[in-house]
Amino acid sequence: MRFVIVALACLAVGAVDPDQEYINKFLEQYPKVDPVPQLEEYATAARYDALYLGESLDAAREKLSNDTGGLAWGFSYRMMSLNDMYRATGDVKYLEANLKCIRAALAVTDDKIGKKLWTGTVVPAWGSDKYADRGRAVFAVHTGIITVPMFEFLILAKKDAAFLEALGDEFERIRAQATAALDVHDRQWRDGPGVGEGHYVGLDQEEVCENKPLPGNRLSAMGWALWRSWQVAGNATHRDRALAIGRYIKHRLTLAPDGAYYWPYWLPIEPVTERKPREAISGEDSSHAGLTAALPFALAADGEVFTEEDMVRFAKTVTQGIARLGNGILLSRITGATDLKPGYTGYATNWLPTAKYDPGVREAIMPFYLNYVKAPGPKVLAQLLRFVKETRGENK
Numbered sequence: 001m002r003f004v005i006v007a008l009a010c011l012a013v014g015a016v017d018p019d020q021e022y023i024n025k026f027l028e029q030y031p032k033v034d035p036v037p038q039l040e041e042y043a044t045a046a047r048y049d050a051l052y053l054g055e056s057l058d059a060a061r062e063k064l065s066n067d068t069g070g071l072a073w074g075f076s077y078r079m080m081s082l083n084d085m086y087r088a089t090g091d092v093k094y095l096e097a098n099l100k101c102i103r104a105a106l107a108v109t110d111d112k113i114g115k116k117l118w119t120g121t122v123v124p125a126w127g128s129d130k131y132a133d134r135g136r137a138v139f140a141v142h143t144g145i146i147t148v149p150m151f152e153f154l155i156l157a158k159k160d161a162a163f164l165e166a167l168g169d170e171f172e173r174i175r176a177q178a179t180a181a182l183d184v185h186d187r188q189w190r191d192g193p194g195v196g197e198g199h200y201v202g203l204d205q206e207e208v209c210e211n212k213p214l215p216g217n218r219l220s221a222m223g224w225a226l227w228r229s230w231q232v233a234g235n236a237t238h239r240d241r242a243l244a245i246g247r248y249i250k251h252r253l254t255l256a257p258d259g260a261y262y263w264p265y266w267l268p269i270e271p272v273t274e275r276k277p278r279e280a281i282s283g284e285d286s287s288h289a290g291l292t293a294a295l296p297f298a299l300a301a302d303g304e305v306f307t308e309e310d311m312v313r314f315a316k317t318v319t320q321g322i323a324r325l326g327n328g329i330l331l332s333r334i335t336g337a338t339d340l341k342p343g344y345t346g347y348a349t350n351w352l353p354t355a356k357y358d359p360g361v362r363e364a365i366m367p368f369y370l371n372y373v374k375a376p377g378p379k380v381l382a383q384l385l386r387f388v389k390e391t392r393g394e395n396k
Contacts, residue, residue: 019325022338026329029342030372037370043384045089052081052378057097061104066126071105072142077347077379079105079149084382086156088389092163098153099167105146106177110138119204125181137205140185140214144221145291147178151228158232175233182225182238188214189241194251194271198244216252216267217288219245220295227298246295246305253313254281260316262335263292278321283335286322287346293317297353308357315358318351318365328367349383362387 057078066072082098085091110117111124118135125143127136154175157164164171188200190213199219202209213219223245230239251271253261256278265284284292293314300306317334322345324336331337332344348365355361369376369384376384 018338022331022342023325023329026342033371033374039366039370039384039388042370042376043381043388045085045091045385048081048085048378048381048385052078052381053097057101061101064104064108066108066128066142068130069128069142071108071126072128072139072145075101075105076145076149077377079153081378081382083149083152083156084386088382088386092160095153095156095160095163098149102150102153102174105150106174109177109181117204123184124177125184132206134204134207138184139205139218140188140200141218141221141291143181143185144218144223144225147181147225148221148228150174150178151225151232154232155228179229179235182222182229185222191244194247196244197248197251198241199248213267213269215265215288216249216263216284216292217265219249220292223295224298227295242295243299243305246299249292249296250305250310255313256281258316258320259313260320261310261313262317262321263289278335281335283321283333283337285340285344285346286330286332286334286348287344289334290346290348290350293350301353311354311357314351315354315361318354319358319360322348322351323364326364328364328371330364330368347379349380349387352383352387355387
């Protein structure tokens with residue numbers, strides 16, 4: 001008996017705290033930056049231009065392909081960053097650069113390059129060979145995040161009379177081609193199950209998704225694109241579907257006792273009606289979750305579906321979950337669980353819209369970049385610069 005007690009005591013002494021173990025892994029992946037820069041020198045237009053315009057952007061447009069998801073998960077973010085740089089600076093050169101990117105992306109839809117899906121069909125969207133065992137498939141999440149920056153580009157173009165005039169008929173060609181890509185997924189649309197709700201199901205993609213509601217991040221990407229399409233051209237069907245997806249997502253978020261929203265990668269089939277502590281939820285990874293939140297944030301900004309109270313709850317997702325350890329250390333699950341590698345933190349800047357409702361979000365996210373990310377990517381750098389400008393009231 002005494003041996004057992006001693007053995008247990010030794011195990012207790014040698015036990016590793018899960019938080020500390022995660023912190024150790026985090027610091028291995030993100031070594032501390034020294035010296036720590038000031039935000040004003042970290043996020044500048046000059047730095048963005050030096051790193052991500054010119055030859056860098058020209059190279060990114062060459063041999064553009066979504067065969068392995070690169071256009072969706074990489075190049076689309078370059079397009080988003082150019083839109084944000086225009087918002088932050090008002091310099092039309094970023095719209096001009098993005099126009100070249102959009103042309104390049106629209107030139108490699110499957111119908112343009114002559115590639116068939118595994119079903120034998122050819123679509124005016126961007127298929128990928130990487131994700132479905134059955135073969136090449138077109139994914140709603142890819143279509144969504146590729147077309148969002150196209151529609152947002154058109155929204156910005158409408159605000160600049162000279163640029164819009166120079167764009168001429170190409171405005172409508174871009175809109176029509178981006179819309180055609182969204183329409184590829186019409187056969188996946190399902191109304192319901194609740195009143196005013198709607199969602200897309202998986203068809204001819206990964207078998208695990210077949211005829212099931214798509215995960216929240218995939219639904220949000222499409223809803224985000226649909227909402228921007230509505231804002232460009234008044235497509236009422238796209239408006240109604242975006243709002244329906246917004247309601248579908250909102251009804252499946254769990255409000256925890258700490259006041260935050262949490263949810264899993266696969267949203268529940270039925271609406272959530274009871275509170276649960278975050279520890280009882282297998283939280284979505286922070287990277288995908290930032291995309292799941294994109295449609296709610298876009299709708300909230302326009303006073304639709306998601307309220308100020310909802311945005312406060314999303315802010316608490318950051319402060320109580322993702323950033324609960326403090327000191328710029330971010331967790332890879334929105335619930336603050338430590339079971340995923342630190343690399344799943346994703347684009348923490350996606351959560352900055354909630355800083356308007358809770359300054360603690362800024363205090364959580366900024367130290368991550370300043371202390372641990374020496375060279376931010378284009379999307380992050382542009383989002384940071386836009387956020388700084390907006391907080392000072394300087395942006396366009």
